[in-house]
Amino acid sequence: MAPEIKFTKLFINGQFVDSQSGKTFPVVNPATGKVICQVSEGDKADIDLAVDAANEAFQLGSTWRTMDASARGRMMDKLVGLMERDLHYLAQLETYNNGKPLKDAVFDIYGAMYALKYYSGWADKIHGQSIPADGNVFVVTRKEPVGVAGQIIPWNFPLLMLAWKWGPALAAGCTIVMKPAEQTPLTALYMAQLSVEAGFPPGVINVVNGFGATAGAALASHDRVQKIAFTGSTAVGKLIMEAAAKSNLKRVSLELGGKSPIVVFPDVDLDKAVATCHAAVFANMGQCCCAGTRTFVHESIYDKFVEKATELARKRKLGDPFGEVDQGPQVSELQFNRIMALIEAGKKEGADLKTGGMKHGTEGYFIEPTVFVDVQDNMRIAKEEIFGPVQQIMKFSTMEEVIKRANDTHYGLAAGILTNDINRALTFSQAVNAGSVWVNCFLHITSQTPFGGFKQSGIGREMGEEGIHSYVEVKTVTISMAKF
Incomplete structure (x- = not known):
């Protein structure tokens, strides 16, 4: 090939x-x-x-x-x-x-x-x-x-x-x-x-x-x-x-760079929300500047979301990129090592590793799709751009809280919200500091629409x-x- x-x-x-x-x-x-x-x-x-x-x-x-x-x-x-x-x-x-x-x-x-x-x-x-x-x-x-x-x-x-x-x-x-x-x-x-x-x-x-x-x-x-x-x-x-x-x-x-939040409210179809958040993180082996790596999920649906997100990540097929696979390798050994170091930091700082976190195969730079839960805002994996197949799922209670946490970063490239409440969507779109805001979708980028970031x-x-x-x-x- x-x-x-x-x-x-x-x-x-x-x-x-x-x-x-x-x-x-x-x-x-x-x-x-x-x-x-x-x-x-x-x-x-x-x-x-x-x-x-x-x-x-x-x-x-x-x-x-x-x-x-x-x-x-x-x-x-x-x-x-x-x-x-x-x-x-x-x-x-x-x-x-x-x-x-x-x-x-x-x-x-x-x-x-x-x-x-x-x-x-x-x-x-x-x-x-x-x-x-x-x-x-x-x-x-x-x-x-x-x-x-x-x-x-x-x-x-x-x-x-x-x-x-x-x-x-x-x-x-x-x-x-x-x-x-x-x-x-x-x-x-x-x-x-x-x-x-x-x-x-x-x-x-x-x-x-x-x-x-x-x-x-x-x-x-x-x-x-x-x-x-x-x-x-x-x-x-x-x-x-x-x-x-x-x-x-x-x-x-x-x-x-970016450390983009994607916020999930309980009034949406849970399976669609899980799939959207999964694609937001794992597309292109996680090597995407606007990836939705900070997944904020409302406390009322958090446990069910975590269960389904973990299951979906486990089903993701890795292997020869010329084959019928969902995910190929990271681009280089340097990038592979950097991602693995951040995964280890997540473990040491107390995040719960639900799946992945290991090298896949015996050659190349493959990393298993990785899901961390119970992630806290002060952890390295919640603050630094990982640029790899690593999802961090975080719990929130109120709109006011999640807007403040979403903006608590020196990045401001993109953000997303999944909700069927138009007032909630518009409030978030106005309040979040990001160059692109996606409502009930993510990574929808076209030639006709401007793309770029706030802050750093x-x-x-x-x-x-x-x-x-x-x-x-x-x-x-x-x-x-x-x-x-």
């Missing part, structure tokens, strides 16, 4: 090239722990070359800048068509490199296609205003591309996050230097080749494999990059914001019209109507 690996070098100025240092690093199959291939390792010298190419492609008079906006949109549509043509290969490559079940990889690729398709429609609809300003003047605003956009994406949804970044940047007319996660660069490199086939001019899209401390840091601090977009941990987001400020005060958008879960929004905003500058043009 392993797909052929076609591209392993850096992609700069329309060409696949070796890194300046000649160094490479291994990419690992998380289902087996074995090396898939070696890929070129970029660092500051390669970032400099990629930024030079992107700046050249952005110059006035270049093919990209003189292209009709509608033509940019059609080029993006062609890229989507090529993705559809190669969908099965892309899905296999994503599963091989990331470890997610093949059916989930297919779902993600459709999501990536929809995101690019959505933004292709925006390409010729990014416009300014005519403003009736005081004085004998005619005033219009223009929305112009900000310039070279540096983009750093994570390993949990490699192709989907690529589309979330490429879509608004290309629609706005920016050029791109992307650093994929070092764990999962393979689909980004294949997409680079598809961009050539789609007709994107050299330098518009560049992909530099490498590590955060070298390639990522060089991109964030580069004084010829005008915008940096990052998805990842809050700790790294702070470093990127600091580097951006110290270099050229570039624009920054950050989609960071990030700055700015991706997707929807708001996704365009951080890739454009607003220019005010004032024309005197008096005779000159």
Whole structure:
């Protein structure tokens, strides 16, 4: 089932090239722990070359800048068509490199296609205003591309996050230097080749494999990059914001961590609620920034909920992600070890482990679906982002109590409530500090709706019209109507 690996070098100025240092690093199959291939390792010298190419492609008079906006949109549509043509290969490559079940990889690729398709429609609809300003003047605003956009994406949804970044940047007319996660660069490199086939001019899209401390840091601090977009941990987001400020005060958008609450009231169908909360935690092996890991359940249904949630977790099928399974491995040994350490912390601090908590199988980075109950707010598993298949079920009594507890975190990415009381749902939606609030659902994310966090879960929004905003500058043009 392993797909052929076609591209392993850096992609700069329309060409696949070796890194300046000649160094490479291994990419690992998380289902087996074995090396898939070696890929070129970029660092500051390669970032400099990629930024030079992107700046050249952005110059006035270049093919990209003189292209009709509608033509940019059609080029993006062609890229989507090529993705559809190669969908099965892309899905296999994503599963091989990331470890997610093949059916989930297919779902993600459709999501990536929809995101690019959505933004292709925006390409010729990014416009300014005519403003009736005081004085004998005619005033219009223009929305112009900000310039070279540096983009750093994570390993949990490699192709989907690529589309979330490429879509608004290309629609706005920016050029791109992307650093994929070092764990999962393979689909980004294949997409680079598809961009050539789609007709994107050299330098518009560049992909530099490498590590955060070298390639990522060089991109964030580069004084010829005008915008940096990052998805990842809050700790790294702070470093990127600091580097951006110290270099050229570039624009920054950050989609960071979360510890999202999902609150269950007793007026809902219990089986549906259990299933919704289960999916909210265990989707993508728990490797989801907005996962509903803090499951707050009303005291009147707590015991029954725990029984059903434990049973559902035990039924979850783990194994070869190319097979008919619900859950694959964690992405890396580092991530595996971090999750297992937090599971041990939960045990030591007195949470009741109902199921899971162990390594699954003899090879790869598989962790059993894990359910903790009687979790207290001061425990590490209730405070820290685990980013793994670990559900924490917590008891509450009143709306006032659960809102206060839901907000008692430095994160604010998402939240959910399951109830048939519309007043209760609206009260919670208004009171909770989160960028996305889901009522009687969870993880319902679409290309049309903005996504991002409050507090230390990030700055700015991706997707929807708001996704365009951080890739454009607003220019005010004032024309005197008096005779000159």
